[in-house]
Structures are given as C-alpha cells and as structure tokens.
Amino acid sequence: MSTPSARLLSLLSLLQSRRDWPGDVLADRLGVSPRTVRRDVDRLRDLGYPVHATKGPDGGYRLDAGSQMPPLLLDDEQVVALVVALRTASTGIAGVDEAALRALTTVRQVMPARLRTAADALQVTAVARAPRRDQPQVAADVLLAVGTAVRAREVLRFDYAGGSSEGGGSSESGHPDAFVPPRKAEPHHLVTWGGRWYLVGWDLDRADWRTYRVDRMTPRTPTGPRFAPRDLPGGDVAAYVADKFGQAVPWPCVGEVELEMPADDVRRWAGRGAVVEDLGGGRTRLVQGAWSWDGLAAMSALFGVPLRVVGPPDLRDAVLRLTGRLTAALG
Template identity: 60%
Template sequence: MQKTSARLLSLLSLLQARRDWPGALLAERLDVSARTVRRDVDRLRELGYPIAAVKGPDGGYRLDAGSQLPPLLFDDEQAVALAVALRVAASSGAGVEEAAARALATVRQVLPARLRHRVDALQVTALERPGGARVDGEVLVALSAAVRAGEVLRFDYAGSDGPPRRAEPHHLVAAGGRWYLVAWDLDRADWRTFRADRITPRVPGGPRFAPREVPGGDVAAFVRGRFRGSADGEWPCRGEVLLDLPASAVAAHTGDAVVREVGPGRCRVVAGAWSWVALAASVLRFDADVEVVGPPELAEAFALLARRSADASG
C-alpha cells in the first residue's frame, strides 16, 4: 500500500482526470478500502481542495472549482506545457505579458530540478504578428463574462459614430494576432465580427437572451468565411496553376492550398484568394515559370499584372 502522502497525490490526480468518480472505483484504483478513501478525501478538503460528494446508488466524489487556490498537481508534460504557454503569452495580444512573466517565475520556482532544466532549455521568442492589436485584459474578461452569462452587451465601438451598440455576444476568437467578438448585432439584425481592441463595454449591460446558432454551426468556419469574404468559408476566387518547382519547395508557403507533384521538379497548385489579382500575385512570389490551368479569370489577372509590371519598369 502507498504511504499516505503518495496516496493523496494519486487520489488528487484521479479526481482531476474525470468529472465524477464512484467511491468503490476509487478504492479499487488505489487498492484501499472505501473507508480509507473517505479519510483521504477529508484530508484533501482540509488542504483546501473543494471535493463534493456525489449522490447516487454508488456514491462518489467530484473535484469542484473553489474560491481558494490550493496546491496544484501537474504531471511532467503538463508542467512543461504550462511553462511554454506562459512564455508565448506575450503574443496573444491580451495585455498579460507582465502577469505571465510573474506566473512563469512562480511555476519555475516550485518545479523539481529535472523539469526546471527542461523549461529553461525552451528559449522561446514570441513575436507579435504585424497588424496585431493589444486588448485590455479587463475588456476580455468583460466580454467573456457576457458570453458566459448570455447577456446583451452594450458597448462603444471605435470608429463608429452614433449611440452605443447592442449585441448578443456568442464567442471570443483569437486570430491573426487580434481578438474578435462574434455576436448578433441587434440594431442591424445580422451576425457581426467585432474587433475586441475597439470595444469599450458599457455598464450596465442588457437582459439575458436565448442563444442563436452561428451560421453553419461552426464558429471557426464562420470567422474564416468573414475573413475571406464568403458565406461558406471558402475563398471567393480559386484557381489552378502548374509551377516549375518541386512540391516540397512550394507546399510550406501556400497556406491552405493543395499542392501535388506532377513530375520531376514540377507541381500542381490549387489555391484561393480574395481576388483573382491577389491569387496571381501570390503565385508570382515563387521564382519559377507558371502555367495557368484555369479558370480564364486567373489568366486575365496574370495578364493585368504583366501590363502593370511593364508600366512600372518603364
């Protein structure tokens, strides 16, 4: 049988692994009696862990979220993952750089030597993406609270004149170095994607609302579609070309394009963009000969770029 301290750590690890645990199953996993499990649960409660009793035929236990922060238990992989996440927090645009640095110092201090060495070896430099915008952490908290509570959000939106906006907030999304709020705009009766760095919440908010389903049911696909200017998440313009380059030299630089090898040093690329000119320009960044497979609009875009390039060179 494990010593009490080791058994408590094992019990805590099990309670964190799933929502509800029948008491008999915990006793079986720990190889102790149900009475010993009850005593160990009481010891963890004394340490500050909010463990609730689950009613039912078998009875059981659940580790709930509490108002205090008791000692946390992480396995090796979780501890290293937490340290990596804190190192790259500066690139989130959430304004938590200083807090993340303090948290990382706290976590590092309590890590065993073997893990501290692994964390110190991870020298990560997180660069903010061009065009990214910082968001006040309190604004993100307020937006998240409105989403969770299902309450109408009243807010001022930078660059928009007129009275405060009113919207039903549904999701917060981080993309491209920015934070966005996906919401149903009550004044325009349509779905909108608002930049969080331009939002100033107003107090009080509005009443509760019954959540609507985001078009298509997939928030990520909906936001991608808005960024691409289409309702279905696909690029408005999609074409196909042959490039005189190996597929291995092209695939890593074409985003969501489909790249296939068609012969020695030649590949087929099916890609999309906002416009035909943008698609043609994205292909021309490769230092290689190009053959347009289709459609005709893409060939016309290449011709237009050729004329503009000739004029520019003159």
C-alpha cells in the first residue's frame, strides 16, 4: 500500500462490500499485519465510521449503520452510477422524483473536486414519456409498508381497489356496498413494469401466484405471521413478470383498447401475454400485441362488443383502414 491514507480508503471500501470481515483476511488483502489493521480501524472510528469488532474463533470487523453520516467514499464507477440514477429518476412515487434532485445536490457538495467535475460532465436529460391516462402515483408510505413486509417475510393484509388482471379485488357480489374482506398474500417481490409498481406474491385465498398494483393497495396493520419463502415459477422474478405481461418475445405492434366486456370473458379469449385489467362496470382494459397494426385492429374487433381505441395513433389508423375495407366489402 503506497500511503497510510490510501490504505485507509481501501480498508473502508472492503468493509462496505460485505457484512463481516475476519481480521486476518483483511490483513492479507491489504498486505499488512493484523496490528496495522487494528490501528487503521481505530482511525476510521475517529472519523465517525462505526466499525465494530466481532467475536468468534477468528475475530473480525463489521461496519454498522451510525447515527450520523460520515464522509462518503465513492470510486469513479460509483459516481457515474449514482449521478445517472439520480438525474434520470422517474419512480412514480409521490415526492420521490423531486427528492432525487435534492439528493444529487447534497451528494455533489461533499464530493472531492475531481469527482464533482466527473459528475457535472454527466448532464443527462431524462425525457419522460407521455403520462398514461390511468397512471396514478404510489404513496411512499404504502410502498414502504409493502417493502417492509417483503423483507420481513410477513403475511400482508390489504384492501385492494378496482381489481386487475392478476390481483382481482372487486366484491364477489359486484354490489358497491358489499363487504369485501382484506386480501391476504405472502409478499415476495416488488417490481416496476411500464411505469407502475407491482407486488408479486402468493395469494393465500386463491392458492396461486398473483401480481398486484401497489397504487391500488391499502395495507392493514398489523401484518400477519412470518412465512417460509416459496419458489417462484421459473425461479427468476424478472422472467416471471416479463412472461406474465407478454414481453418474453416482444411484439412489434402493441396497442391498448377498452372493451364493453367483463374482464373474465376477455381473459378467456385474449392472446398469450395480453394485459387484461378490470375497469369495473363490465368494462375492461386490454393491451395486446401483434405482428402488424392491421392484424391488431382485427384482433380487437373480434371480441364483437363496443370498444374504444386508446392508442397509439398507429392502431387508430389501422382501425380506420379496416373500417373502410369492411364497408367497401358490402358494395
């Protein structure tokens, strides 16, 4: 190690990379004696880093969370990752996007001049896509409650508004004043997809895997008992969600329509990977794909019920072309 300061930074970087480090392993990685490691640990404590000694046959060190935030240690790659993530933050969580910009300003102020120059060079402009007509934001406290249940492996009880292709949630009788018991699920993963937040969980009442839109969830307290994690089909949550929402093999043309048909009926005839969402009142949102816009227009009309084309414009144009051809076919 060239200088004590460089060795100290290397020690801190190692402590941040895993929970526990045996003292002799740290000494070997740094190329110094265990006594030198002990002195360097004392220096880190003087700087405000809560490094605790761990007991056991080998003995070692652990960097714990402290009551105050000491100076950050970021290498060049971490600076790039942090700046890009904060500059392009678009979470769909109420208040978080603005907080990301404030966090970027705060982090920039404590960066050394060299890293601040690198951060300023990354003037990334995130162009947000047009907001969806039905894309509400997720409340931060709801997201935190769901995430806490996922981490603690505790059964989540929650009210679910509106219903969806996976989660359901409307009353069994369909009457708006009917009592709806809370849903009960083993929460396994929080995921984002298409600008929305979803929970992937095991529905205890339906004994099946389901996905729930977090913006429609109202968690109840207290949570239920702890559970042993189940094996998700396929073992990979990203692959599971991609397959569930039909993106394992992306279609070149994807469009959205609203049908005057109950969701259960639409789901029986929708193509594999289609997103079917119950809008209530016998109306259903359908997002599906095809190899051509004209083919997608024809698929949408095959349900034989009144429909409204939500978009994109290519699908609207295809519906007009199909209408013209069918009208001409009548002579």
